[in-house]
Amino acid sequence: MTLLRGRAWTFGRDVDTDLIIPARYLNMKTAEELAAHVMEDADPTFASKVQPGDIVVAQENFGCGSSREHAPLALKGAGVSVVIAKSFARIFYRNAFNIGLPILIAPEAVDGIKQGDEVTVDLATGDIADLTTGQKYEAQPLPPFMQELVAAGGLLPYLKRRLAEAG
């Protein structure tokens, strides 16, 4: 698997889905449209400054609040390659897997990585390296079922196969 590489954008705890994509933009639904407003109420400059490959690093409970899949879609559309947090709200966690936005739980990495650090992430191994500080971290391994979903190509291909097998 390719190594993800980008600059870190750090955020605090309880980043809610209204911060990730404000509800006033939920009359849109494509990743491209939503990406123009991603994180707008947390940092109005984020959408214009974020580069493809960049990495979001956040404290506990990232993605709390609404069930809007538009939140991970907006991040993905903006080119964010992975979100690393101490914990994720559960609907955001499901949604991120379902739309193919990689997310990792790695508390030590979150404590160590600073805004603007150059970071690489190996999704296959969960290895995280902060190239700016030289520190290395390990993310928690994905639960086996989530690995199965990823291997199947996502939730819908997985369910489709189940449906076919059931006849």
Add this chain to the structure above:
Amino acid sequence: MAMTMTEKILARAAGKESVAPGDLIMAKLDLCLGNDVTTGVAIDEFEKAGFERVFDAERIALIPDHFTPNKDIKSAGLVKQMRDFARKHGLVHFYDVGRVGIEHAFLPEQGLVGPGDVVLGADSHTCTYGALGAFATGVGSTDLAGAMATGEAWFRVPETHLFQFEGELQPYVTGKDIILFVIGEIGVDGALYKAMEFAGSAIRSLSMDSRFTICNMAIEAGGKTGIIAPDDTTKAYVEGRFRRTPRYYASDPDAWYEKTYFWRAEQVPLLVAKPHLPSNTQPAAELASVKIDQVVIGSCTNGRMEDLRQAAEILRGRKVHKEVRCIVIPATPAVWKQALDEGLLDVFVEAGAAVSTPTCGPCLGGHMGVLAEGERAVATTNRNFVGRMGHPQSEVYLAGPYVAAASAVAGHIATPDQVGGRRLS
């Protein structure tokens, strides 16, 4: 094996004798639902994945409530996509403007969800139906797409946390204060991934409307669902209303709870959650210095009959403060009609409040009461995040209908006693 009611419902839906926290299951769904914000993406994913038919045209509810009546051309397009999909697949439970209410008030009222159900909703407040003794949880659009196609969803069986309230509530204290109290105590991720079971004599003394309010906000503590054991109050609500056969579950006396909390009901004051987290609570009586510009009474949290009656008890014969806009939003057409028949709409209009057709509208800063920069609202809604009701520099204070109505009269955050108390007729 001893199980909580959440575990029993999930075991039944997975076709198993028993399940334990941490188990991964595929569960059969009794109903799945989406709204105008989430369904469009779900339909796109459904069609992109190549699904051709839905699993059951009677078990999918599509409820346009967030930006309806359509606030702009893009929102109109989202609802049109839902409407076309519903027609194409012959969906029985698509409801349009004039017949539709806010989903989490509407579906229980119409008997589309009931005790023992497993309900998957592409809306985070789907957990509301746990008040009926159901397992109901919010997901995103792709999960809804999968549910519409297969009638199944995967779940990790959650650990259950028990929240017990014994004793009698103080005057004007309602379900909203109880759930704000819990969130204030445990924090916005205090029950992350957990089932939150509410129990005790104070919970049993509550109406269904108050119970819906409590379970509605389980998600604001990170919960996967809120749930309350069905009793005579539940049965009286369900009878003659629920369109399928109810399945009543109760937790075994020796069921395992990961955490148990116990409070005296008398400890719960009239509460307000200050910006910008539902956990940022403080007694309403201490916040009289907070001047306000708007009051919103409604939403899936507090837009039911009991809520409107409480607001009317305070607004009857009084006027909304001259510097405050007060917007009342009955959650469903039936609630609207009942409020009309009881004379409550007269009370609101005579007080100087605006009465809206059912919509989520201002709760998520959609329409029908969006805040300008620097403005401040007291709302009976469920979230006070940055920018939730409009401008990123506006503020939302969450409260129950009594405090919201009293604040509308006072022009600042107030308790009913601070404006002279209730007036029953």
